[in-house]
Amino acid sequence: xxxxxxxxxxxxxxxxxxxxxxxxxxxxxxxxxxxxxxxxxxxxxxxxxxxxxxxxxxxxxxxxxxxxxxxxxxxxxxxxxxxxxxxxxxxxxxxxxxxxxxxxxxxxxxxxxxxxxxxxxxxxxxxxxxxxxxxxxxxxxxxxxxxxxxxxxxxxxxxxxxxxxxxxxxxxxxxxxxxxxxxxxxxxxxxxxxxxxxxxxxxxxxxxxxxxxxxxxxxxxxxxxxxxxxxxxxxxxxxxxxxxxxxxxxxxxxxxxxxxxxxxxxxxxxxxxxxxxxxxxxxxxxxxxxxxxxxxxxxxxxxxxxxxxxxxxxxxxxxxxxx
Amino acid sequence: xxxxxxxxxxxxxxxxxxxxxxxxxxxxxxxxxxxxxxxxxxxxxxxxxxxxxxxxxxxxxxxxxxxxxxxxxxxxxxxxxxxxxxxxxxxxxxxxxxxxxxxxxxxxxxxxxxxxxxxxxxxxxxxxxxxxxxxxxxxxxxxxxxxxxxxxxxxxxxxxxxxxxxxxxxxxxxxxxxxxxxxxxxxxxxxxxxxxxxxxxxxxxxxxxxxxxxxxxxxxxxxxxxxxxxxxxxxxxxxxxxxxxxxxxxxxxxxxxxxxxxxxxxxxxxxxxxxxxxxxxxxxxxxxxxxxxxxxxxxxxxxxxxxxxxxxxxxxxxxxxxxxxxxxxxxxxxxxxxxxxxx
Numbered sequence: 001x002x003x004x005x006x007x008x009x010x011x012x013x014x015x016x017x018x019x020x021x022x023x024x025x026x027x028x029x030x031x032x033x034x035x036x037x038x039x040x041x042x043x044x045x046x047x048x049x050x051x052x053x054x055x056x057x058x059x060x061x062x063x064x065x066x067x068x069x070x071x072x073x074x075x076x077x078x079x080x081x082x083x084x085x086x087x088x089x090x091x092x093x094x095x096x097x098x099x100x101x102x103x104x105x106x107x108x109x110x111x112x113x114x115x116x117x118x119x120x121x122x123x124x125x126x127x128x129x130x131x132x133x134x135x136x137x138x139x140x141x142x143x144x145x146x147x148x149x150x151x152x153x154x155x156x157x158x159x160x161x162x163x164x165x166x167x168x169x170x171x172x173x174x175x176x177x178x179x180x181x182x183x184x185x186x187x188x189x190x191x192x193x194x195x196x197x198x199x200x201x202x203x204x205x206x207x208x209x210x211x212x213x214x215x216x217x218x219x220x221x222x223x224x225x226x227x228x229x230x231x232x233x234x235x236x237x238x239x240x241x242x243x244x245x246x247x248x249x250x251x252x253x254x255x256x257x258x259x260x261x262x263x264x265x266x267x268x269x270x271x272x273x274x275x276x277x278x279x280x281x282x283x284x285x286x287x288x289x290x291x292x293x294x295x296x297x298x299x300x301x302x303x304x305x306x307x308x309x310x311x312x313x314x315x316x317x318x319x320x321x322x323x
Numbered sequence: 324x325x326x327x328x329x330x331x332x333x334x335x336x337x338x339x340x341x342x343x344x345x346x347x348x349x350x351x352x353x354x355x356x357x358x359x360x361x362x363x364x365x366x367x368x369x370x371x372x373x374x375x376x377x378x379x380x381x382x383x384x385x386x387x388x389x390x391x392x393x394x395x396x397x398x399x400x401x402x403x404x405x406x407x408x409x410x411x412x413x414x415x416x417x418x419x420x421x422x423x424x425x426x427x428x429x430x431x432x433x434x435x436x437x438x439x440x441x442x443x444x445x446x447x448x449x450x451x452x453x454x455x456x457x458x459x460x461x462x463x464x465x466x467x468x469x470x471x472x473x474x475x476x477x478x479x480x481x482x483x484x485x486x487x488x489x490x491x492x493x494x495x496x497x498x499x500x501x502x503x504x505x506x507x508x509x510x511x512x513x514x515x516x517x518x519x520x521x522x523x524x525x526x527x528x529x530x531x532x533x534x535x536x537x538x539x540x541x542x543x544x545x546x547x548x549x550x551x552x553x554x555x556x557x558x559x560x561x562x563x564x565x566x567x568x569x570x571x572x573x574x575x576x577x578x579x580x581x582x583x584x585x586x587x588x589x590x591x592x593x594x595x596x597x598x599x600x601x602x603x604x605x606x607x608x609x610x611x612x613x614x615x616x617x618x619x620x621x622x623x624x625x626x627x628x629x630x631x632x633x634x635x636x637x638x639x640x641x642x643x644x645x646x647x648x649x650x651x652x653x654x655x656x657x658x659x660x661x662x663x664x665x666x
Contacts, residue, residue: 017500022512029516141648143598145605146640149624156631163627258507262602266625276508277606280515288515295508 007307011300018296020065022289027061055079068286077293078286082278087290091272095294097166098264098271100187102256105194109252112199117206118233124211133207136200144197144259148266151193161189164268190267197259198252205248209241216240242313250299250306257295330656337649344458348417351452352431352438356613357415359437359447362388364396364633367442367450375402382407387436396632406436442635445623450635457615457639461604462646464531464616465597469589471535472596476542477585481573483543484550495547501540510599513537514608523614530609534599542588546581553580583661590654594647601643617642 059067071078076086083090120132139147155161162185174182213219214237222236264273272291279287311317343350370383384407386400414428432438441450483494501509513533521529550573553559559576567575603609604618605625612619617639624630624637 014499014503017496018503021497021500025513025516137648137651141644141651143601143640143643143647145598145602145621146643149621149630149637149640152627153630153634153637156627254505257505261505261507261511262606265606276511277608280511280608281519283515288512292504292508292512295505296503299503299505 003311004304004308007304011304014300015293015296019068019289019293022292023061023065023068026285026289055081068289072293077290080279080284080287082282082284083287087286090275090287091290091294094270094272094275097269098257098260098273101190101194101264101269101271102253102260105191105198105260106253106256108191108195109198109202109256110249112195113202113206114238117203118210118237120203120207121210121214122229122233124214132203136203139196140200140204142197144193144262145266147196148193148263151189151196152266155189162186163189166270186269190263190269193263193267194256194259197263198256201255202248202252206241206245209244210237213237213240239313243310246306246310246313249309250303253302254299257298330653330660333649333653333656337646337653340458340646340649341462344455344462346419347452347455347459348419348425349427350429351449351455352414352428353449353452354415354417355448355453355456355615357448359443361390362398362437362439362443362447363445365398365437365439365443365447366633367635368439369400370408370440371405374405380405380407382409384408385432385436385438388439404436406432406438408432408438441638442633444620444636445629450620450638453615453620454617454638454642457617457620458642460527460610460614460616461597461600461618461639464527464534464600464610465593467531468535468538468596468600469592471532472538472592473542473585473589475536475539476546476588477578477581479539480543480546481550481578481581484547485554485569485573485577487551491547495544498540498543501537506538507602510534510537510603511608514603519608523611527610527614530600530603534596534603538592538596542585542592545584545588549581549584550577553577556580583657587654587657587661590650590657594650597646598643601639 057064068078071086075088077088077091078086080087080090116132116136120129123129152163155163162182164186166186167179167182210233219232219236219240222232227236260271261273261276263269264271265277268274272294275287276291278284279291347355365388368385368388370385371380372383373379374384384405386402386405388398389401391397391399408430409432410430411427412431413426414431416424416426419425430438437449439449439451441454443450444453479494479498483491504512510533513536514530517529517533554572554577556576559572562572562576600609600616601618601621604616605621607619607622609618610616620639621637629636
């Protein structure tokens, strides 16, 4: 329990640190949302000063920071200049859409990585292994941008998937089955791209971890006792290989979030990605801040989860952290 | 022995790719920014050896493109006159390595004719030339950003590992902050605070600096680990006993132990940073027109109709994969040599 509590406190300070870091970034940087508006001759200096006052941009850095923390506590995450609305609700919808992509993609990527990784490791140095490893290297060196564009090209030519956005134009008129189908056909392509782009790293690590465990004497002994491959892998090999793979799980969430940012923009999926990009162009301070904080929060939570899982999966950690 | 020869093969391939790209002016027949509005989205041309009458030519030739009056971006070959490809001819002026003014191009065709090996973009700029110039920007961005990143990581990691105590705690906590954010989020947020509308050259250096400085945390951690164990070596203790200063110790005795790790990290980071530049420019946050970069060349593909109708606009994508493959091989060879597991 103390272990988990310590991790909680640690990630809390990490989050605070990230916000402080970003806030100081902002204020070291020249210009803000209003400097771009200044160019417009129709807006007078008085109006600008009024706006500056209203948004609290003329206050000192600590005051702004504390005010922002207050709005985080209210779930608002500050105020978006371009959307003229609190950031919190804006982000919530986008976050749901992003998770709709990343969560299934993460699951698919891990299932595929575990299956193919085990299969590949079981047939170490045989043609199956070489085939899988070769294909994997191919995917590994393909940038996710390339995978996305190539699959997009395929989809546009074949018409197998709907492309662009999350719903079709006639979405509102569809029955609920139709709506489900519609969303599904839009979501297949980005999920596929995300899965394919995160699969190779996972597969490589699963393969090497499983190979390492398969070589150990106790697995040889278990094999000698005539335990079948399925039971051997599930009951004996994977639990032993769990430690590095669980750590990798945390890392894979980070890279999935990163990748999703780019893929969402390419596929015009209404997730955090396009919102974030718009905000970067408009220098919409609190939207940028909110998106980064949300992603950091997801990361922190997932690393907490991983730590918890490790605690249960690996007795060595339990012993280490015993008082 | 075998590893060394494999390593040098990969290095040779990479060096030649970089050389070709850095002499883009020589290998590309045209200027990267010159527009030719009469040829928007011209498809890649065919090189012919056999003319209309069945006569064989040793020198390859092309036909002139005739725009189809009714359909935009659709062309037919005007077969009444052939334009043989001539080599080492004078053309538009360009600079090599920013130093020498040159005029000689590797190949071109006589004046009214044009040669577009990889087609043209929407402004009628030669895609082949732009691909080379774009590679110049994208590959250089990857290299420079990596140098910045590794130098920062070496100094901060070295200082943290050598001095220990509160210096170490502060530096490593800050590194943790940088690692707590997903990489693209961090990169874009950092880019958001820097000015957007500036000259292409300035943007290039800005983007390179941003990419390089944002990624210092992970290599710094690894290098700190090496330094931490390296400073306890006996010869380091001996040198310290002879009165060597910390700076001297770090430079001469401790950091050289981290060169293997740094080298492997370099090979891992370069393709990642090339992709970062490509992603930034693709989204319009990086190097801006008219300067070509693989990223902003791909940027037009955000309009789906361009992707469907003019596939040759996606050629930079095809270039990225082999280059990252080479760097991947390089990294795994280096890792084998140094026997260091670096994630």
